[in-house]
Amino acid sequence: MPTIEEILLTDAQQDRLAQIRAAAESAVEKPATHGPDIDLDALGDVAAHDRVARLASLEKQMREVATDVGMDTSEEGRSGSYFQVDRTPIYEKVAAAFGDAIEIMSTAEALARYPEEMLERWWWRSVAPDKDKYTALVALKQTEGYFIRVKAGRKVEKPIQACLFISESDVSQNVHNIIVVEDGAEANVITGCTIHPKVKGGLHAGISEFYIGADAKLTFTMIHNWAEEFDVRPRTAIDIGEGGTYINNYVMLRPVRSIQAFPVARCRGDRSRAVFNSIVYGLADSHIDLGSETLLEGSGSRSEAVARTVSRDRSTVYSRGRLIGRTNECKAHLDCRGIVLSDDSVQWAIPDLASEGAPGAELSHEAAISPIAEEEVYYLMSRGVPRDEAVSMITRGFLDLEIPGLPPALRRRIDEAIAATAEEGM
């Protein structure tokens, strides 16, 4: 695969790349607004790997951890797959039945094939390369990432899966992902980001730019499994056209050293809609700073963000939510609830609402942080359930968001993960 520098581009396109590079270079020292600062100089480069013929031929341990983040390595339940190990996309495939509906490739390949569309419409068009040192890192030292396009009018029911896998400690994987759901199309993308069990520390920096066309719909589910010395800095922006719908489901149930992400959905089109559901379990010394922002610009746009957070051990969890109404005909709601299960954990719920020149905007929030209700624990105990199991059942129930549009298989996977986490945590 040619590098971007080797692709023949027009002068205007070369200028655009130079602009991105210059912006990024200006931000290499710029810390992020939130989250602990990371010493990027201490991290090495990710390695290259051989490609595989099918996901079933991955080594067993790799398949197991991929399965834990929602991957179907048999591929039977998927319409397409992308699998990247460290810097190499080792596998991309679209199932034959969806050959003319879906495109899956690395973003570098997409740049080579569609330089004009990529540079003019999608590539660094929603996330700024100079946002902070992590966007700069990806802009200057990108290690692939996926490009997924669902063609206009095509409704792909079977999920598309993408796995970003890190196999070594103390390296940084710097991916740039783009999803384009064209007008009238529908897709369900499951992304699992995880590491080999031997990996202790490292960084995953990921730029994701999603473009939802008119009357199109993307359900994007991301499952993260990291390690106690691992840092994660995703930077995500979603642009939603007229009548378009974006549903984001996020699940993280394992320890991490730190993660900080604050995806921004722009409901640009009239009647567009953005929904964020997150399930987060803070364990060990995890520093978790997550949330979302929705810009309501289109008339009749709607948004809803629901977060359920549990903190144990010495974890710190920030649950942020921001709604900005910029049109009179918009309505949005935030719902952040947290349960604190240990004396040494910290939780913040930070809802933020703003109406900018939109006196008709209806924005609301409810936020709550509380212990597990003893009354509920005793109720289950009065049915014969031991105390620790009662706490586990209630915690599972609390995290068990009714997420519309979630494929049943993924629902089961999340249920299993919550059950396993709740039981291990006892």
Place this chain on the structure above:
Amino acid sequence: MHEDTAPLLSIEGLHVSIGGREVLRGIDLTIHAGETHVLLGPNGSGKTTLLNTLVGLPGYDVTAGTVAFRGNNLLALGVDERARAGIGVAFQRPPAVRGVKLRQVMEVAAGGAIDPERVAAIAEEVDVVPMLERDVNLGFSGGEAKRSEMAQLLAQEPELALFDEPESGVDLDNIAVVGSAISHLLKGERASERPRAGLIITHTGHILQFVNADIGHVLFDGQLACEGNPLDLIDDIVSHGYEKCVECALCRR
């Protein structure tokens, strides 16, 4: 009728305080297998305190007395251990547990595993079929909550079932459903079933139209003041009020 057998539950000289205030002041009560007892009494007399003390809920401090269940010290057991030992309870106002379905609670009440056909049969009997997959007690109406409590007890099949005002806040149709379920649980349908015992707290006595109770007690000011035929006791209370009822010569033992 059970003098020759060991009692299922034996309460002797029980004193219970809540937050330092004595609510029960020397309760003696014996329940044998197969008996259904009714506990009457005005608001604040300590009926729910007695029931919650038997269940083992926190905040009810036993300052004196003993409670034996099948000859063993009940007070030494935790709430869950008491349930597993055979004590079941239908609460008056059960709490909502978000994300935990009624079906799940029936499963755990049955000891972790229950035949789905049995769940279906119980759900049919107490009319909770549409509620099985709902978060338990979340948004349940008064009648739904009572029927859900009954479904859980039918799944658990406790040897001693305690009912805290099973008819409060529900309409006549629901009282009939709940009442016949109590009868079914306590009296059983098959000869092979072990006889169960029940202690029903009732304020109005309406539930006794559907449950054939054996013995009634009046709890007044923290003490059991009267014992007798439940329906007779209710007639007296309706005619004369609690104060007159407990002053009656028959009860001045």
